[in-house]
Amino acid sequence: MAIKPELIEILRTRRGKITEHVSPEKLDALHAKGLLSARERINWLFDEGTFQEVGMHAKHHAVHFGMAGRELPADGVITGTGYLGSVQVASYSQDFNVLAGTLGKMQARKITRIMRYALKTGVPVVAFKDSGGARIQEGVDALSGYGDVFYSNVMLSGVVPQIAVVCGPCAGGAAYSPALMDFVIMTRKNSHMFLTGPEVIKAVTGRATTMEEVGSATMHSSVSGNVHFVAEDDQSAIALVKRILSFLPANNTEDPPHNLDTMIEDTPDRGLEELVPDSPSEPLDMESIIRRLVDNGELLEVHADFARNVIVGFARFSGVIVGVVANQPKVMAGALDLNAADKVARFVRTCNVFNVPLVTLVDVPGFLPGVEQERGGIIRHGAKMLHAYASCTTPKITVLLRKSYGGSYLAMCSQELGADMVFAWPTAEIAVMGSEAAVKILYRKELDAAEDRAARAAELAQEYRDEFASPYEAAANFYITDVIEPCETRAAISIALRKTLNKRELRPSKKHGNMPL
Template sequence: MTIRPELIEKLRTQRAKLTENVSPEKLEALHAKGLLSARERLDALFEEGTFQELGLYATHAATAFGMAGRFLPADGVIAGNGYVGNTQVAAFSQDFSVVAGTLGKMQARKITRIMRHALKIGVPVVAFKDSGGARIQEGVDALSGYGDVFYANVLLSGVVPQIAVICGPCAGGAAYSPALMDFVIMTRNNAHMFLTGPEVIKAVTGRATTMAEVGGAEMHSTVSGNAHFVAEDDQHAIALVKQLLSYLPANNTEDPPHHLDVPIEEMEDPAINDCIPDSPSEPLDMYSVIRRIVDRAELLEVHAGFARNVIVGFARISGVVVGIVANQPMVMAGALDLNAADKVARFVRTCNIFNVPVVTLVDVPGFLPGVEQERGGIIRHGAKMLSAYGSCTAPKITVILRKAYGGSYLAMCSQEMGADMVYAWPTAEIAVMGAEAAVKILYRKELEKAEDRQAKAAELAQEYRDEFASPYVSASNFYITDVIEPQDTRWMVALALRKTLDKRELRPAKKHGNIPM
């Protein structure tokens, strides 16, 4: 049977009407701002010819207020799946050119359908958010739609990676969906994410503010911590998505994309010694150490602008995908505060979900003291780190470079918190507190009698380090695996990672633990 030509022509006309809804003039204006259209974003994400759309013809209910007869191409969202490299990915892209990308019941059905499809087949989800919020004309149906999306986000959480790319506005309740996802990327100049904008804030509180202050990418990446990455434009955002996917498995039952054909070379790296300051009181730049340890000095840093006293991100060590967690003594001496604790805990939990080994580099003087920290709940926030590391069953390798004092020693994944291997440099100091503070408490009377208190304090501090804080003391009590030379760190960690990749650790049967939120 031959299909009549007019039917083929009608099909092509219908598809063109639905897919070519943005004029060349509008496209040019978008490109001038660093924006892509909703369909262009998907074209840039997927390998050419691999995208298959879902629900192209779906549209809103004509019974909605004022919506009868209105033509909304694809109901304002393009959904489907394709390949990013060799990885199948499900994605949806909200179309701001269609009633400002607002969400109604049908748009929510399309979004949740592709999300549940991703759940069934076990593939990542990438969401391009560009929406004015709920579609007012649909009333409670729009709110119901958001509820469906949030529920789907929760169902997928811990099963497949979820990446949100905020390309334009993400207003009101819409902001909760990216907050429920694993990673949030915002474009620097075009993205805004907020519950209440400047006008509402001024009307309710009387305070004048700007969109950048309450919803901009810079604010969310440095102050609120809601954004993990800031991209310069849409193309850069898509490049970041591809980088992220290159470190993650398709789902929680698979291993990350390790390159196990990369050989482990037993090579010393004397240059790492140049990273260590001459004086213990001088801060060590942890980035310089990380670059010496990871492959090609490449770190995909997560939350780079937020809580900069700790560093977290993805890398490879001799081909093995790892999550790096490290103190940064160049900022706040590397002390742990409220935001740093949240940043580390969240990242460790993410690594554990997707079977990514965690390498922790320690140079920490303690938790940040202060009234604001105590009143802000540093106990509760610090406990999140203990909970995250303690519940993590992925391989955990810890290297203590210098300071590891008090509770922060435990919070940075000590042996007692489940580290599989703990190495220490000869420069490490592991103790309840720093030597200077300990001397003031333990040797107060001796100091009072000394003619030269400063010299006596220095002498006693060194005695304390040798007797109580030396890494050899911890090693003699089997609290650390080995004391190693800094130049051996890369290959020792690489070897430990290969040996723990098949680690299996069972936990008591339960629904889930209770996180100190």
Template sequence: MTLDAKLLDDMKARRAKLLAGGGEDKIAARHKKGLWTARERLAALFQEHTFQESGAHAQHSCRFFGMEKKDLPGDGVVVGTGYVDGRLVAAFSQDFTVAAGSLGKIHAKKIVSVMQSAAKLGAPLVAFKDSGGARIQEGVDALSGYGEVFFHNVLLSGVVPQIAVICGPCAGGAAYSPALMDFIIMTKSNAFMFITGPEVIKSVTGKAVTMDEVGSADMHSSVSGNVHFVADDEAHAVDLVRRLLSYLPANNAEDPPHRPSSTIALVEDPRLNEIIPSESSRPMDVRGVIGCLVDDGEFLEVHANFAGNIIVGFARIEGMVVGVIANQSTVRAGTLDIDSSDKGARFIRTCNAFNIPLVTLVDIPGFMPGIEQERGGIIRHGAKMLFAYASATVPKITVIMRKAYGGSYLAMCSQEMGADVVFAWPTAEIAVMGAEGAINVLYSKELKAAEDPKAKAMELAAAYRAEFASPYVSARNGYITDVIDPATTRSLVALSLHKLLSKRELRPPKKHGNIPL
């Protein structure tokens, strides 16, 4: 007995209809705008022939507002699993050619099913967001669907990496799902993300705004801080997903994909000595330091356009994956302010969740002063850095390059905040405050009586640095591990990392700490 050919033909026809999504005309219209289809995005991400779709034939059962007459292939979303560079990944891709990728009960059910698969398989989740929002015809069922998705975003948080790619509209409640994920990538054009659009804002407030002002990739990457990466186009977005995954473990029970060198030789890099300015008051571009420390100078910077006074990102040092946090003194003198504290704390917690060692490069004169910062809650936001570092149990290596003053010294992972190794360059200054400020407080009377107050201040400041701010003072008191030649930093950090990969640190049992949000 052979299989009825009609059944095979019917199956192929149904499959072809699914692959066509909203039809050739809608697909052609998207291509004209430079947009990919939902399936093209998945095909670009996964290795050929490895993607297996699930729930392909699932579809709405709504019988209201004319929906009973509508055929929505796949209910506007494609979900499944496949391999990316040999590693299992779960994904879903919303199909704007089918009912504008709107979310209804079955659409949400499909997304939740692949999220549950990601949890069971211990696989990262990648989400291509391109949707007109809630399917109005389905009413509260659509809201319930969003709630299920949000709930599972939170269940997956800290368990498997979650990466959202915004490559079309992402409006209203839909924007909260990517906000609950670990990383957001957004394309420069054709993509918008907002809670309330220009029309609603104008009707409620009377203020006319553009779509770019409220929802563009440029705004979200540089002003709101919602977006971590801006992609030139969809191909670039997929490349960023792959690069991100190359640094992340599949789940929180695994180590990141380290490729440690079998031997680590003590090699000096004179470029590091040349980077340091002769005067401590002059800014130093920390990107030059990072470039010398990491393998082949390759550094995947996260949040590159936001809060530039702190730099964060992923790299490898002698093959070992690390998260780098560095003060950038060329921007706001490298001070910590509200935005940079949020940016740094979030990155630290992401690395800790996925077992990624932290390397901190310190050059910080303090927290940003000003009434705006105080009224904006710098105490609360700055405390996030303290909380994030103190609660992190991954290997933590700190290099104090130059300034490390006051509470900001502690906020950049000092020994007291749990650093396993603290190196200091001879140029390091570790003190309650800068020498000039300290002299004005401690020797105000002497300066007033001096024949040349400026010269006297410089003399006293030099003495203060030598007696109180020198790295050797901290080393003598056991606060730092060693004072090192900057040229040896890469080798010594690599050796320390290699030894710390087996680190295990237990904390008191509790539900979770109460971070100052």
């Protein structure tokens, strides 16, 4: 029996009302601002012809206050799955052109349904956030919907990658969903994210503030640390999503997409030595070191504007995908502080859950001293790094470039924290504290009696470095694997990674460790 033409026409009409509700004039206005519509974001994300929508015809319950007879296309969110190359991805895109993208119970059901699908099939989730928050008309139903979304975020955490792209407003409770995901991207000009905006802050506290101060991409990427990446516009954000996913497996049971057909280069790189300053007191630029070591100089830096005294990001060594953690001596001498400890701990745990090996490059004078640091809980925050590295079971390769003192030596993934191989440059210094400080404590009386105190202090400091802090002393006690020339670093790391990719590490049976949050 043939399908009646009028039924096909009804279907097409219904689809058209849902998919084409944004007028061409409105689209032009969005594009002028660097914005895409909710459906355009989905189309830009996926390979052409691979997106299958889920729940297009789902509707809110019309019994809520002021909602009777109101049409909300797709209930303000597009959900479904598509492909990026050979990788399937689940996605949802909130539609600000439908009741400001507000979330009600049906929208939450659509979102959690696609998230459960991602959990069952082991595929990443990409969420486009563009919402005015909870749908006031639905009251507690909207709050219940947010609870369902948050619970699903936690269920997916550590199982599949979750990436949030904040393209517009992300207000109130809506901000917690991105915070529960692995990576958060905000667009620079069009997005803002906050729990309480400037008007509420003024009403409650009396303090006048601006959206730039409390909810902008710049603030969140550099001050609060809530955002990992800032993109210029929607298209740039989507390109960034694809780049992030290129470093990650689809789920926690798979390995990252390494290219093990890549040949390991063993040609010494003498140019690397030219990047090391002549004086140990002069800071080196760790970013230039990293880009010299990794494939094609490509580093996808995460949290680039936050806690800039450390660098974290994704790269490749001879085809092997790694997470890089490194001190940046050009900022605060590379010392570890509250924010740096949080930044490193979070990144290490992210790499661990997705089976990404870690390469740690060390040039650290210690934890930052100061009353503010102590009162801010530097002990607790520093312990997060210790916990993260010690609990990480992926391959861990550490290179000591120059100074590595005190507790920061351990916190930057020493052998005792589970590093599989530890290499040191001849310039490395490994000690409880710097030689100058140690001499002042150990030889105070001798220095007080010296005719030329400065000259004698320099002599003793050199003797201390040679006898107690040299990499050969650490190697003699088997605390490091080998002392290598800087020009050998790339090859040493690449070979070590290949040899440790199949490592297996058994841990005591437990629900999870109790990280000092």
